[in-house]
Amino acid sequence: MPTADQALDVAALRDQFLNVVFDSYELTLSADRLVAYATSCGETAAKFTDPQHADFQAPPTIGSSFQPKQRFPKGFPTFHGLGMDAGKAVAPDKPMRAGVPILVQTHMHDIYTKTGRSGRMIFFVNRMTFSDEAGILLGSADTSIVIREKPQT
Amino acid sequence: MTIHTLSDVSFGEQLPTFTPDTGLLNVKKFAVAAGWDAPRFTDHAAARDQGLPGAVIPGIMSQGFLSAMIHHWAPTADVKKVDTVFRAPCIVDEIYNVEGVVTDIDEETGEIEIDLTITNQAGETRVFGTAKVLLSQ
Numbered sequence: 001m002p003t004a005d006q007a008l009d010v011a012a013l014r015d016q017f018l019n020v021v022f023d024s025y026e027l028t029l030s031a032d033r034l035v036a037y038a039t040s041c042g043e044t045a046a047k048f049t050d051p052q053h054a055d056f057q058a059p060p061t062i063g064s065s066f067q068p069k070q071r072f073p074k075g076f077p078t079f080h081g082l083g084m085d086a087g088k089a090v091a092p093d094k095p096m097r098a099g100v101p102i103l104v105q106t107h108m109h110d111i112y113t114k115t116g117r118s119g120r121m122i123f124f125v126n127r128m129t130f131s132d133e134a135g136i137l138l139g140s141a142d143t144s145i146v147i148r149e150k151p152q153t
Numbered sequence: 154m155t156i157h158t159l160s161d162v163s164f165g166e167q168l169p170t171f172t173p174d175t176g177l178l179n180v181k182k183f184a185v186a187a188g189w190d191a192p193r194f195t196d197h198a199a200a201r202d203q204g205l206p207g208a209v210i211p212g213i214m215s216q217g218f219l220s221a222m223i224h225h226w227a228p229t230a231d232v233k234k235v236d237t238v239f240r241a242p243c244i245v246d247e248i249y250n251v252e253g254v255v256t257d258i259d260e261e262t263g264e265i266e267i268d269l270t271i272t273n274q275a276g277e278t279r280v281f282g283t284a285k286v287l288l289s290q
Contacts, residue, residue: 036186041217042173045224060232061216065187087282088212089236 008077008122008149014111022073023106027066031098034058037065057095063130063141064090068106071126079147086123086144093139096130102138103131109142120149156227159263159288168253168267171222175210180245183214197245208245215243215280219269222251223286230265230286237269237282248274253284263290 031051038048038059047055096102109127113120124145130138156162177195184190189211192199200208216235223230243249250272257266264287271280 033186036182037217040174040179040183040186041214042171042221043217043224044221045228048224059217059220061213061220061235062187064213064216065189067188085212085239087236087238088216089234089282090216091234092232 010111010113010122013077017073017076017108018111019107019109020073021105021107023068023070024103025069026101026103028101029058029062029096029098031056034062034098037062051098055095057097060092061090062096063092063128063139064088066104066128066130066141068104068126068128072124073108084146086146088141088143090141091139093137094132096138101133103133105129105131118148122147122149156288157229159258159260159265159290162227162255162258162265162288164255164258166255168222168226168255171218171225171251172248173218173221173251175243175245175247175249177208177245180208180210180214183217184211187211187213189213194245205242206244207247210243210245212237212239212280215239215271218249218251218271219253219280219282219284222253223267223284226253227286227288230288232284232286233264234285235269235282236284237280239280241277241279243271243273243279249279256283260290263287 035049043059046053047057048059106126106128110125112123126143127140129140181195184194193203194208194211197207216237219235220232253267253269255265256268264285267284269282269284270278272278
């Protein structure tokens with residue numbers, strides 16, 4: 001692996017790390033947690049705020065709040081300086097329900113670069129997927145982190 | 154006007170502005186529910202010690218505000234994606250406007266695209282993004 005002072009071989013990183021699950025755990029959401037999450041965000045629909053509602057479910061963006069236990073795969077290069085959060089996207093597919101176990105898995109979905117006047121920026125996109133006990137996909141959430149590569153001297 | 158079906162929606166339509174509760178107590182309630190209960194979100198002094206201008210609203214809470222705004226406008230809308238860029242921090246106890254504009258309507262699939270912004274009282278855009286939602290036809 002290169003050090004942070006060497007230009008990263010992005011193609012090699014993609015070959016080694018993309019689409020390999022590096023973090024996995026199970027969680028169960030409580031009704032109280034779902035109601036607090038929804039009402040603090042300003043949701044008013046009963047299906048998000050009333051556990052007695054026939055279609056009670058998590059608010060659609062809750063998947064963004066799940067965090068992997070480790071942020072990068074084992075063996076991934078480390079970087080000097082601070083990576084910046086470049087954005088988050090959440091794509092719910094099916095409702096998440098209180099009391100139902102959810103499998104949360106994370107893989108590196110993309111690595112790409114943009115080059116501007118200030119040098120090369122490297123973007124890492126981690127994708128977290130959520131599925132139920134039957135393996136049905138409930139949704140996904142992408143987190144993008146950007147790191148400005150040190151100029152080569 | 155509350156939106157119920159795709160035919161109620163107009164291209165370029167502005168969603169009613171939502172001014173969420175960004176008070177410290179509410180942000181703390183969210184942070185605990187989300188499992189993001191760090192001092193930089195719930196304690197102004199601790200956040201300032203970290204070089205921030207004050208406690209910051211978690212970006213994921215901003216996503217929740219955007220989704221809530223969509224549901225206030227169209228209670229039956231099925232939010233399929235919220236994609237956001239956090240351009241600058243939103244500060245706890247400050248007032249923000251959460252807004253959206255319909256930028257695309259797919260008559261075949263029932264999918265609507267909405268441009269999203271969260272702006273402060275100085276008119277600065279702090280968060281922007283897009284949402285995709287489904288409405289019945």
